[in-house]
Amino acid sequence: MTAFELLRALAHDADVAILITDAMIERPGPTILYANLAFGRLVGRDPNDVVGQSPRFMQGKETRRETLDTFHRALAGGERFHGYLTNYRADGTKYRAEIDCRPLRAADGQIENFVSFEREVLRRIGRPAGSAAGRYEPTHESKDLLIGALRALAVFQHV
Numbered sequence: 597m598t599a600f601e602l603l604r605a606l607a608h609d610a611d612v613a614i615l616i617t618d619a620m621i622e623r624p625g626p627t628i629l630y631a632n633l634a635f636g637r638l639v640g641r642d643p644n645d646v647v648g649q650s651p652r653f654m655q656g657k658e659t660r661r662e663t664l665d666t667f668h669r670a671l672a673g674g675e676r677f678h679g680y681l682t683n684y685r686a687d688g689t690k691y692r693a694e695i696d697c698r699p700l701r702a703a704d705g706q707i708e709n710f711v712s713f714e715r716e717v718l719r720r721i722g723r724p725a726g727s728a729a730g731r732y733e734p735t736h737e738s739k740d741l742l743i744g745a746l747r748a749l750a751v752f753q754h755v
């Protein structure tokens with residue numbers, strides 16, 4: 597079983613939105629190979645309909661180019677990207693997404709896929725920021741078993 601197959605099996609009805617792409621990061625890639633049900637709810641689409649598209653379909657006017665450049669550099673360097681982006685749902689409404697994206701490597705070290713864990717966050721009001729992570733909080737807490745596993749992997753840093 598590949599990492600992709602394992603993740604896909606675990607991801608299906610998890611609370612957290614999960615997206616798996618191929619490793620082609622330059623346009624028109626990356627291409628979405630799998631999106632779970634929670635991802636469909638997050639973006640207001642049937643998850644099967646986003647397969648074959650690039651994750652860029654969520655971007656719009658207020659998506660910061662600088663953050664996308666940081667994202668691109670991380671992917672090109674085979675590193676993790678953890679950050680916050682303004683994205684848009686199918687109905688045009690915008691939301692703030694926390695994105696934790698990591699490479700999936702084969703045994704020989706070659707990157708085969710990228711996987712991202714995504715959730716909607718809201719800006720905390722009246723709290724000192726401290727860090728980017730301290731500036732946002734998830735819109736809903738998850739009691740999903742997978743969240744425990746993700747916490748152990750330091751996904752989202754604090755879940």
Ligand SMILES: Cc1cc2nc3c(=O)[nH]c(=O)nc-3n(C[C@H](O)[C@H](O)[C@H](O)COP(=O)(O)O)c2cc1C
Nearest residue numbers: 615617626651652654655664667668681710711712
């Ligand atoms: C697994 C994965 C998930 C991604 N999810 C998002 C996303 O939810 N929102 C977004 O704006 N970009 C997302 N991206 C980033 C874009 O696909 C793209 O890499 C980014 O726009 C930077 O590259 P560019 O400068 O070529 O556009 C994701 C990328 C990968 C590999």
